[in-house]
Amino acid sequence: MSIAVEHLTKLFGQQKAIDSISFRAEPGKVMGFLGPNGAGKSTTMRILTSFIPQTSGRATVCGFDVAREALEVRRVVGYLPEHNPLYPELYVKESLGFVANIHGLQNKRQRISDVIGLTGLGDEQHKKIGQLSKGYRQRVGLAQAIIHDPKVLILDEPTSGLDPNQLSGIRKLIRDLGASRTVVFSTHIMQEAEAVCDHIVIINKGNIVADDALSSLRGVHPGRTLEEIFISLTGSNAIAH
Amino acid sequence: MLTILRKEIAAFFSSLVAYIIVGIFLAATGLFLWVFPDSAVLDYGYAGLDSLFDIAPYLFMFLIPAVTMRSIAEEKKEGTFELLATRPLTDWQIILGKYFGSLAIVLMAMAPTLIYYFTVYELGATRGNVDTGAVIGSYTGLFLLGGIFVAIGILASAVTSNQVVAFTIAVFLSFFLFSGFDSLSRLVSLQQADTLIAAIGIMEHYQSVSRGVLDTRDLVYFASFTLFFLVITKTVLGGRKW
Ligand SMILES: Nc1ncnc2c1ncn2[C@@H]1O[C@H](COP(=O)(O)OP(=O)(O)O)[C@@H](O)[C@H]1O
Ligand SMILES: [Mg+2]
Numbered sequence: 001m002s003i004a005v006e007h008l009t010k011l012f013g014q015q016k017a018i019d020s021i022s023f024r025a026e027p028g029k030v031m032g033f034l035g036p037n038g039a040g041k042s043t044t045m046r047i048l049t050s051f052i053p054q055t056s057g058r059a060t061v062c063g064f065d066v067a068r069e070a071l072e073v074r075r076v077v078g079y080l081p082e083h084n085p086l087y088p089e090l091y092v093k094e095s096l097g098f099v100a101n102i103h104g105l106q107n108k109r110q111r112i113s114d115v116i117g118l119t120g121l122g123d124e125q126h127k128k129i130g131q132l133s134k135g136y137r138q139r140v141g142l143a144q145a146i147i148h149d150p151k152v153l154i155l156d157e158p159t160s161g162l163d164p165n166q167l168s169g170i171r172k173l174i175r176d177l178g179a180s181r182t183v184v185f186s187t188h189i190m191q192e193a194e195a196v197c198d199h200i201v202i203i204n205k206g207n208i209v210a211d212d213a214l215s216s217l218r219g220v221h222p223g224r225t226l227e228e229i230f231i232s233l234t235g236s237n238a239i240a241h
Numbered sequence: 242m243l244t245i246l247r248k249e250i251a252a253f254f255s256s257l258v259a260y261i262i263v264g265i266f267l268a269a270t271g272l273f274l275w276v277f278p279d280s281a282v283l284d285y286g287y288a289g290l291d292s293l294f295d296i297a298p299y300l301f302m303f304l305i306p307a308v309t310m311r312s313i314a315e316e317k318k319e320g321t322f323e324l325l326a327t328r329p330l331t332d333w334q335i336i337l338g339k340y341f342g343s344l345a346i347v348l349m350a351m352a353p354t355l356i357y358y359f360t361v362y363e364l365g366a367t368r369g370n371v372d373t374g375a376v377i378g379s380y381t382g383l384f385l386l387g388g389i390f391v392a393i394g395i396l397a398s399a400v401t402s403n404q405v406v407a408f409t410i411a412v413f414l415s416f417f418l419f420s421g422f423d424s425l426s427r428l429v430s431l432q433q434a435d436t437l438i439a440a441i442g443i444m445e446h447y448q449s450v451s452r453g454v455l456d457t458r459d460l461v462y463f464a465s466f467t468l469f470f471l472v473i474t475k476t477v478l479g480g481r482k483w
Contacts, residue, residue, distance in 0.1 A: 051327050051481070052481045071329050071330075074327055074330075081324065083320055099328070102325075102330060103329065
């Protein structure tokens with residue numbers, strides 16, 4: 001099991017951002033982490049990458065405890081934060097080199113050219129990040145996330161703000177990466193989740209409301225699209241099940 | 242840590258502002274040393290760099306916050322701090338990388354003032370008539386002072402995501418620590434405790450080191466204050482509250 005989350009809770013002041021959630025993610029599968037804005041997706045991902053500490057509960061990534069073995073967790077995880085923060089003043093290759101150095105990669109130049117190829121950055125590799133379009137910046141973010149060949153990928157809304165052509169490219173990349181890794185990614189777009197994910201976890205107001213293989217989720221709600229299922233589970237008139 | 246340090250230096254010198262800041266520092270020290278009548282070497286009669294070391298702390302109070310203000314504040318504002326903090330780096334590695342990166346920038350800005358030393362050395366009535374020991378002491382004092390000011394600047398940059406706020410906090414804190422206690426000690430009502438109060442301030446220790454006497458108590462003072470500010474920085478960042 002690559003990711004195991006057990007009764008994880010995070011309080012911001014009095015507010016429960018996530019409330020005793022549990023789920024698992026397995027290698028070779030893409031897990032879609034869905035939920036409306038403010039549901040607690042980013043908070044969960046930040047705990048899983050040892051960025052912020054949880055209030056209670058436990059989470060492990062590749063067997064490493066996110067609270068006690070933060071450095072080990074960060075070595076095996078590739079993470080694309082929400083809004084894809086980058087250094088605009090760096091050239092694409094500089095930025096990749098910076099991240100490669102932090103990881104202490106031996107075959108740095110080889111890895112840089114590998115991920116440039118994988119993410120389709122070839123034509124833009126000599127530009128400054130600040131000069132790139134949003135779609136290409138997203139690819140730089142992804143390239144940085146996979147440069148150390150992580151076993152687990154955590155992608156927070158990797159496709160937000162992309163146009164349809166860019167979308168299909170990134171989706172295909174996520175699928176390919178998921179073939180040999182554990183991928184957890186969050187999105188608002190249900191068609192995307194249907195196209196990319198094997199496993200769906202839906203979170204609403206800090207609680208898990210669905211956790212199933214995409215195929216069995218469809219079996220439980222026959223004849224409905226994922227979008228309809230999502231709305232029925234997270235809409236204001238949602239019936240707890 | 243070295244990766245962060247190098248990046249810090251490169252990021253600073255990639256902006257035009259960097260050259261303006263360093264330029265202003267050098268221009269100001271040059272003016273005080275050579276041109277302004279009260280302090281200029283040529284009018285002063287004897288060759289020395291005293292006026293450089295008298296004015297440098299006050300220039301450092303502005304130069305160093307200008308160097309450190311973006312260090313962490315910018316990363317918090319742009320969200321890139323999350324990028325660093327989710328890599329296999331400890332918070333200490335990030336903080337120390339930024340600290341020593343900024344300190345290296347300050348040293349680079351200071352290096353050209355060595356030219357003044359060599360000029361005075363050549364200019365003296367008899368060549369070489371300059372107290373080299375005192376100059377070394379003064380540079381040591383300035384370096385230690387820079388060490389504290391950079392730590393203050395990094396802390397100020399960690400408590401906010403606004404560069405201007407970081408700059409302002411750092412200037413005030415640096416000024417207060419440098420000369421605030423000295424002024425306090427002169428208040429009439431505090432006369433009894435004056436030496437004690439003055440000893441908390443940096444100025445007293447800076448002047449003592451600058452005289453060329455390296456007292457371990459002064460070194461301990463500088464080291465512990467620097468560490469103190471870095472530890473607070475670590476605590477502030479560890480909270481991840483922004
Ligand atoms: N740093 C923070 N301080 C206070 N509240 C926060 C913080 N980060 C997130 N929250 C709150 O936690 C809840 C979950 O947020 P988030 O995990 O970002 O949701 P999502 O990513 O699903 O949109 C929201 O109500 C949000 O306002
Ligand atoms: Mg989010």
